[in-house]
Amino acid sequence: MKNMMSVVVALVLCVLVTGLPAQAQDFSHIEAILERLDAQSRFDNTDFSSVLTMVVEDVEKGIEKMVVRQFRRDDGERFLLLIQEPVTEKGQGYLLEGDNLWFYDPSSRQFAHTSLKENFQDSDARNADFGSNSYSSSYEVEGYLEGTLGNFEVYIIDLKAVDDTVPFPFVKLWVTKDSDLVLKTEEYSLTYRLMRTGLFPKYTKVGDVVMPVQMVFIDELVPGNKTQISVSEISVSDIPDHVFTKAYIERVNR
Amino acid sequence: MFLTMKVAFRNISRQKKRSFLLAGAIAFGMLVITLMNALTGGVVGTIRDNFSHALGGHVFITGQEWTDAGQMIMKIRPDENLDRLLEENATQIEAFTRRSQAMPTMIFGSKQTMQMLYGVDFTEEDKLLDSLVVTQGRLADVLVEENAVILPQPVGERLGVQVGETILIRLETLTGQQNVGELKVVAFIEDQEELGLSAAFTSRSYLNTLLGMDQHEYQILNMFVTDLSLVDSFARIFREGLRTPDEGEEEAEPQVAVMVAGVPLDPLAEAEEITPWEGTRYRVMHINQIMEAVELVVGVLNRVGLVIFLILLVVTMVGITNTFRMMMIERTKEIGTMRAFGMHQKQVKNIFLWEATFLGLLGCVGGLVLAGVISLIVGNITFDADPSLQFFLNQGQVVFDVSLASVIGNTAIVVLISLLAAYWPARAAARMSPMKALSSHT
Known part of the structure; x- marks a missing residue:
């Protein structure tokens, strides 16, 4: 009888143990955080412009400073990035029109189709870093931990891309518990190798939007390569429609 | 007189x-x-x-298909129709190769360089190893280790890597996702033909994994024909044999889209509006089009x-x-x-x-x-x-x-x-x- 009881207990335990992984973990509050992250990164009601100062550190090429003027209109998924420094690249521009991202080179006076997945110039930033976030639609939550980053209590969230339209198939986010700020990101390759770390130490509030004004992207494959970006001259004034056109990029170069 | x-x-x-x-x-x-x-x-x-030598053949076949996300990618799946054509025209084919290819950034320490990398089935392409001139290492090791790579000597020198060491490669999958692989250097070879078209070689199955392809898929089928004067008619047989019913009749031979070291040979080709299709569509090019x-x-x-x-x-x-x-x-x-x-x-x-x-x-x-x-x-x-x-x-x-x-x-x-x-x-x-x-x- 005692033996039978132990068999039953073992069976029940076995069912419980094997049944546990089958139970879906509840990530609804994490998903809600992702939705809030996406929402607070979008300038839906206003236009946005700023100046980005980028310091690109490359172990082989040395340090290069770039100044880029940024115009954004998230309603319609548009942005324009105009390079102002260095002089050799002045006039080059990136124009996003919905799903199409164009690169303009004033020396050839031609537009070439490019992708949000590509790196911005020779920096460690990607073209996609200059638009709004889409964590909630592009990724699903794989798991999360609670921890601290410096003095901040954070959720460490593991994300997996829902399809292959995003450049990084796996992403890890460090999000503050109390204010929904992404302090750190880690982006992984399809073979789950860490490729890039992003640090976002400073934020500012512009209307309803919370945006990082200092960003550091570290290339984890080539030790020593990193890019620091500072955002200044922030404005939410209306931007004329013609700014988000190819003709404008061509005209400002004349 | x-x-x-x-x-x-x-x-x-x-x-x-x-x-x-x-x-x-x-x-x-x-x-x-x-x-x-x-x-x-x-x-x-x-x-x-x-x-012919640089491109690996006289006739080149590539396949294109659309993903669910509306992206056109270049790959050839195992295809009975293509196998049948190869079998039927075996007498006219001197040799053929099925390769995958990528232009990854190779990284060793803080040094990096871009390099054409071919994914090769070394058991199928047995003549390739004989044609390479080894300067260091052993070519036979590519058959032992799946992620083995044969590098051109100048690339090895640029990276400062030695035989037996492992390098990283950063590349994109066919759909543009970031990926990283590790390649173990087993041999250095003389830069091929001194044509500025240097190529590194690794196993096709490993490269396919990094490109997001299945083991038996590949990207380009190259064929050397026995009689170069018949290359046009030979290519036509494959073009017609591989045409899908919805493709319709082609009025002229397609524009050359062969890549040399990752550089397309038809820089003047203009972007055109393309309607997505089901399955794989093949493009058959031949050396005379390039010539x-x-x-x-x-x-x-x-x-x-x-x-x-x-x-x-x-x-x-x-x-x-x-x-x-x-x-x-x-x-x-x-x-x-x-x-x-x-x-x-x-x-x-x-x-x-x-x-x-x-x-x-x-x-x-x-x-x-x-x-x-x-x-x-x-x-x-x-x-x-x-x-x-x-x-x-x-x-x-x-x-x-x-x-x-x-x-x-x-x-x-x-x-x-x-x-x-x-x-x-x-x-x-x-x-x-x-x-x-x-x-x-x-």
Whole structure:
């Protein structure tokens, strides 16, 4: 009888143990955080412009400073990035029109189709870093931990891309518990190798939007390569429609 | 006729110096055009061979399909129809390769470089390993380790990597996702062909994993045909055999989209609106499509050469006319004597014309011999030229290839122009009155 009881207990335990992984973990509050992250990164009601100062550190090429003027209109998924420094690249521009991202080179006076997945110039930033976030639609939550980053209590969230339209198939986010700020990101390759770390130490509030004004992207494959970006001259004034056109990029170069 | 020919030949040898100068002028023209023709002919053949070797075949098949996310990707899945075509045309195929390819960034420590990387089934492409020249390491190790890589020596030097060490490669999957792989360096090879088209090799299955493809998929099927003259019809068989019903009839051969070291060979191709399709659509290209542009340039060069040749001949023609006029004056008494002994006007004319023909032919032979000697000497010099120029050379040597048709054609032009130049002096000599000629003081 005692033996039978132990068999039953073992069976029940076995069912419980094997049944546990089958139970879906509840990530609804994490998903809600992702939705809030996406929402607070979008300038839906206003236009946005700023100046980005980028310091690109490359172990082989040395340090290069770039100044880029940024115009954004998230309603319609548009942005324009105009390079102002260095002089050799002045006039080059990136124009996003919905799903199409164009690169303009004033020396050839031609537009070439490019992708949000590509790196911005020779920096460690990607073209996609200059638009709004889409964590909630592009990724699903794989798991999360609670921890601290410096003095901040954070959720460490593991994300997996829902399809292959995003450049990084796996992403890890460090999000503050109390204010929904992404302090750190880690982006992984399809073979789950860490490729890039992003640090976002400073934020500012512009209307309803919370945006990082200092960003550091570290290339984890080539030790020593990193890019620091500072955002200044922030404005939410209306931007004329013609700014988000190819003709404008061509005209400002004349 | 034999008599007139004999007299004409004797006349040429009477004034050796003058005949030598005239024939020399003709020979120079012949030398220029022959060298030009031989050089362009050789360059076409060399470029064709070099392209075939660099691209890995004479006929290239790629496949394109659309993903669910609306992205067009380049890959070929296992296809019974394609296998059947390969089997049916096996007698015309010398060798074929099924490869994947990528242009990853190779990283070792803080050094990085971009490099063309081919994914090869080493058991299927058994001749590849024999064709590579190893400078360090063992090629056979690629069969042992799946992520083994064979690197061109300069790439290894640039990265500062040694045989046995592991490098990282950063690349994108076919759909553009970031991926990283590790490759173990098993051997260094001499840079292929010194054409500036260096390639690294790893196993296809490993590269496929990194590109997001299945083990048996690949991106390009290259075929070497047994008879290069049949390459157009051979390619057509595959083009028609692989066409899907919804593709419709093709009006013309597709634009070349072959990549060399990741660079498309049709930079002028314009973006066009494409409607997505189901399944795989194949593109079949062949070496002659690539060579069309080269042959166009060579054709222009040949025409320029012909114009220079004709200019040289016109100048020579003036010389021949003047010389024959002089000869006519010098031989006035002789012409009178021959006419007095019963020689016809036509025979006198023919003597002059045969002289011109012999001079032309002598010049041609001289020019051809000189061209042969020069091409033999130059063709044996090995040039250590810039890698881009190596594309025009065969293992560093200039190849001269002159066609018999162009030699016959050029000779005919020389003889014709010589005859034309000598015609009026010959006619004047023939019409000379024997009485007046005999009483002449010259």
